[in-house]
Amino acid sequence: MDTERALVPHIRDALTVACPATRDGVPSDAVAGVVPALVGSPASTAEAAALLAAAAAHDLAVVPRGAGLGLGWGLPPTRCDLVVDLQRMDQVIEHAAGDLVARVQAGTTIGHLASVLAQAGQQLALDAPAHATVGGVVATGTAGPRRFRYGAPRDLLIGLTAVRADGVVAHSGGKVVKNVAGYDIGKLFSGSQGTLGVITEATFRLHPLPVAVAYVTAEFGAAQRAGATAAVGAAAGSALVPSAVELDWPGGSSRPLRVGVLLEGTTAGVADRAKRMSELLAAAGGSPMVAVSPTAPPRWGQLPSSSMVIRATFWVGKLSGVLDAMVAASADAGVRPAVSGPAGAGVLYACLDPRTEDDAAARFVQGLRERLTPGSAATGPRGSVVMLAAPAEVLAAVDAYGPVPGAALMRAVKDRFDPGYRMFPGRLAGGS
Amino acid sequence: MTTTTVEGLVPRMREICGAANVITDPLELRTYECDGLTAHRSVPALVVLPATAEQVAAVVTACARAGVPFVARGSGTGLSGGALPHRDGVLVVMSRMRKILEIDPVSRRAVVEPGATNLSVSKAAAPFGLFYAPDPSSQVICSVGGNVAENSGGAHCLKNGFTVHHVTGLEIVTPAGELTWLGDGTGVTTGYDLLGAFTGSEGTLGIVTKIVVKLMPLPETVHTLLAAYATTSDGGRAVSDIIGAGILPAAIEMMDALSIEAAEAAVHCNYPPGAGAVLIVELDGPTSEVETELATVRALCEAAGATEIRAADDPAERALIWAGRKSAFAAVGRISPAFIVQDGVVPRTSLGAVLARIASLSEQAGVRVANVFHAGDGNLHPLVLYDDASPEQTVAAEELSGAILDTCLEHGGSITGEHGVGVDKSRYMPKMFSADDLDTMQLVRCAFDPASLCNPGKIFPTPRLCGEVPGHRRAPHPAVAAGLAEIF
Numbered sequence A: 001m002d003t004e005r006a007l008v009p010h011i012r013d014a015l016t017v018a019c020p021a022t023r024d025g026v027p028s029d030a031v032a033g034v035v036p037a038l039v040g041s042p043a044s045t046a047e048a049a050a051l052l053a054a055a056a057a058h059d060l061a062v063v064p065r066g067a068g069l070g071l072g073w074g075l076p077p078t079r080c081d082l083v084v085d086l087q088r089m090d091q092v093i094e095h096a097a098g099d100l101v102a103r104v105q106a107g108t109t110i111g112h113l114a115s116v117l118a119q120a121g122q123q124l125a126l127d128a129p130a131h132a133t134v135g136g137v138v139a140t141g142t143a144g145p146r147r148f149r150y151g152a153p154r155d156l157l158i159g160l161t162a163v164r165a166d167g168v169v170a171h172s173g174g175k176v177v178k179n180v181a182g183y184d185i186g187k188l189f190s191g192s193q194g195t196l197g198v199i200t201e202a203t204f205r206l207h208p209l210p211v212a213v214a215y216v217t218a219e220f221g222a223a224q225r226a227g228a229t230a231a232v233g234a235a236a237g238s239a240l241v242p243s244a245v246e247l248d249w250p251g252g253s254s255r256p257l258r259v260g261v262l263l264e265g266t267t268a269g270v271a272d273r274a275k276r277m278s279e280l281l282a283a284a285g286g287s288p289m290v291a292v293s294p295t296a297p298p299r300w301g302q303l304p305s306s307s308m309v310i311r312a313t314f315w316v317g318k319l320s321g322v323l324d325a326m327v328a329a330s331a332d333a334g335v336r337p338a339v340s341g342p343a344g345a346g347v348l349y350a351c352l353d354p355r356t357e358d359d360a361a362a363r364f365v366q367g368l369r370e371r372l373t374p375g376s377a378a379t380g381p382r383g384s385v386v387m388l389a390a391p392a393e394v395l396a397a398v399d400a401y402g403p404v405p406g407a408a409l410m411r412a413v414k415d416r417f418d419p420g421y422r423m424f425p426g427r428l429a430g431g432s
Numbered sequence B: 001m002t003t004t005t006v007e008g009l010v011p012r013m014r015e016i017c018g019a020a021n022v023i024t025d026p027l028e029l030r031t032y033e034c035d036g037l038t039a040h041r042s043v044p045a046l047v048v049l050p051a052t053a054e055q056v057a058a059v060v061t062a063c064a065r066a067g068v069p070f071v072a073r074g075s076g077t078g079l080s081g082g083a084l085p086h087r088d089g090v091l092v093v094m095s096r097m098r099k100i101l102e103i104d105p106v107s108r109r110a111v112v113e114p115g116a117t118n119l120s121v122s123k124a125a126a127p128f129g130l131f132y133a134p135d136p137s138s139q140v141i142c143s144v145g146g147n148v149a150e151n152s153g154g155a156h157c158l159k160n161g162f163t164v165h166h167v168t169g170l171e172i173v174t175p176a177g178e179l180t181w182l183g184d185g186t187g188v189t190t191g192y193d194l195l196g197a198f199t200g201s202e203g204t205l206g207i208v209t210k211i212v213v214k215l216m217p218l219p220e221t222v223h224t225l226l227a228a229y230a231t232t233s234d235g236g237r238a239v240s241d242i243i244g245a246g247i248l249p250a251a252i253e254m255m256d257a258l259s260i261e262a263a264e265a266a267v268h269c270n271y272p273p274g275a276g277a278v279l280i281v282e283l284d285g286p287t288s289e290v291e292t293e294l295a296t297v298r299a300l301c302e303a304a305g306a307t308e309i310r311a312a313d314d315p316a317e318r319a320l321i322w323a324g325r326k327s328a329f330a331a332v333g334r335i336s337p338a339f340i341v342q343d344g345v346v347p348r349t350s351l352g353a354v355l356a357r358i359a360s361l362s363e364q365a366g367v368r369v370a371n372v373f374h375a376g377d378g379n380l381h382p383l384v385l386y387d388d389a390s391p392e393q394t395v396a397a398e399e400l401s402g403a404i405l406d407t408c409l410e411h412g413g414s415i416t417g418e419h420g421v422g423v424d425k426s427r428y429m430p431k432m433f434s435a436d437d438l439d440t441m442q443l444v445r446c447a448f449d450p451a452s453l454c455n456p457g458k459i460f461p462t463p464r465l466c467g468e469v470p471g472h473r474r475a476p477h478p479a480v481a482a483g484l485a486e487i488f
Helices: A009-018 A045-057 A110-118 A134-140 A185-189 A225-236 A267-282 A316-333 A358-372 A392-397 A407-417 B006-017 B026-030 B053-066 B118-128 B144-150 B194-198 B232-244 B257-267 B287-303 B315-326 B328-334 B348-365 B391-410 B426-432 B435-448
Strands: A022-024 A038-040 A062-065 A082-085 A092-096 A101-105 A157-164 A169-173 A197-205 A212-220 A244-249 A257-265 A289-293 A308-313 A338-341 A347-352 A384-389 B046-048 B070-073 B090-093 B100-104 B109-112 B167-173 B179-182 B207-214 B221-229 B251-256 B277-285 B308-312 B338-341 B368-374 B379-386
Touching (some): A009 A022, A045 A082, A045 A157, A045 A169, A045 A197, A062 A134, A110 A134, A134 A185, A157 A185, A185 A197, A185 B194, A257 A267, A267 A289, A267 B287, A308 A358, A316 A347, A316 A358, A347 A358, A358 A384, A407 B179, A407 B194, A407 B435, B026 B046, B053 B090, B053 B167, B053 B179, B053 B207, B118 B144, B221 B287, B232 B251, B232 B287, B251 B257, B251 B315, B257 B277, B257 B328, B257 B368, B277 B287, B277 B315, B308 B315, B315 B328, B328 B338, B348 B368, B379 B391, B426 B435
Parallel strands (some): A062 A082, B046 B090
Antiparallel strands (some): A157 A169, A212 A289, A338 A347, B167 B179, B221 B277, B251 B277, B251 B368, B338 B379
């Protein structure tokens, strides 16, 4: 740990000149257990740039932070001298309602942004916690149930301002939805988890808030896995344009399964589509209990509070095999994960009880990966199994990411953007 | 790196692709001298037509070892010179790799080779009730690989998004000649979204050899309305009102009087005579939603002063409405000896002001401009009409084109919405981006292609020298030390 070095007075002075709101780190600033020497809270992109330039001059390891919700997800930093806290940059800079576009500072919370946009009947069509920051959501690629229709942050992001590790400010994209001028640096920063630079502003395309919504749910008995699988496929492939197709399977193999479909649109349209979606789910087999409600069912889009989260991605046609693999890998490892997520979009999260033994968690991840072995050299990858969150000891023992396609190119990108490996060092992995 | 001349590569290329698929004859080489933007021409030194991903990798490896630049080309329909050959380089033509490798109707995914035409994907998916959403006007011939390079849109991308939203996996040959996949095939990324960054990189980061695309269920109902207006600003008001009502149509297109005149001459689309503008609005989706929206859209179009509204409810009528729009670029050839197509974008709310500015610029320059545009997303396609036999007119047309892009940028827009920068618009990049912005983009270029051999001279006005990577590593993470993973 190099934290001692950052406390050398002249380093702190240099950082304070760059960004007056710089203070000593305290235990509550810890990033996955690592307490930073200093925390700087820039008020503008220019201050963030000055702070990063000063950090570069003194070879400091830097971790960007929004609300801090994602910091515990993933590998801890190998060192952390400076946390760049974006929460003072909390302004919606521009909401061009007629253009369905908003430009916001990175520290703006999803909840604040939503309240501003709602005044014009608009929304950022992402499901993320209200107190998460937009910068954090982009950097972690957070997306919930409506990933099915609207995609992940990368699909809604049309412009980005970021400060590079060397303090240089870079923009890409713009504030028009349709734009192919230059490389899309916003894509690169999506999911970068703070390892390429500090996101300071983001511009998003917006969507109108729907007039009406309906949640259509189908509860399947534990023995009716095939019915639930078919229902997910039918909903996801229907022309009824669902916004979300979720599967919720708490407690694993011996429990019932719930398929949930979100429909958004006009009052008359949603009523008609909900009726037809109910018929579609009922026809999938397995005699489910089907219900329609204007409010979300319990646990909608929420993972159980757990310290271990594994994400499996797949082609939705293989869902049945994925669930089989979950059952088999659970039995082998002696764990009972709660499985849920946007199955219609080819994503499921398996959440393990926080008390799960480290090696059992590791066996589960490995077992799942072996069974899913998606794709082949000829077809290319068809999915992945990634351990998103776990205690540091587990993450250190498991290959959390597995084989990551393009890992060598990711490393080459990292080499160029952050040759000193100072931006959230140790956070991201590319399997070999 | 050894330095071999491109001629020296011919025997190796013949070994890789077969003698019949290596073109050295000067006359044949000339047929590849330009893409869809004929104003830029450059005869390649060598053309190869590989048939497999492995052949592409071998071709690129040979080029990389010899230090010879290479350019990939799909169907050659690009409108920015993105596939303009390098005169001392190899043109890698992907047209033999045109198979639809797989369709998985339940997963709604197709795996295709890069030379497959855009429309062939939708045709192959149609029996399953599915289609491939991006639909550039050239979709009958343009290739999916070219669409990936350009991040192509099309009239219906307003609702469905661009190529980047529909590609969930790519197999590429890196500029060093290595085959690798980007993305896990599902569209969910782990780490940097290289899949997204590669899409739209205009062939400068590698060559695509396989593409996994999303397929969408065919919409249950499609309604197309054509509304005629006295002026484009009346039509523009209808557009704003429709969007303001919270409706996101599949497409909203507009044509002005001059482009209507051209389309009428070319395809006799029988648009309302005397219209100063026509607006085409297409709604698609579940029947119950579309019927509700249709009534609203019709009312808003009338309220904005439509002089006539036509509805097309069957495919034949719809095709007639679209025929005029889709033929517009080619049609202006009938009313002008030469024309420049621009591709600027402005915020939708600035459309009126920008069109007025274009009209006054056009008048000042004495050069006619026909406007065809994707009104829903503010993507303009001004067609600058001139006589290329007149050097003065040619200069005036080029200046006017540049002034139109300046206007787009003044309104917070972009120099290109879907055609790409290529060679054509690289000189405008510094007007849209700072030197630091461009430098940052070129860091990506340097990561993928430090030797700058892959489609060099495109996008960026000034190439960046990549130099050595000044990296230094810290103590390894335990998982790295254990050989489990590579961490950064």
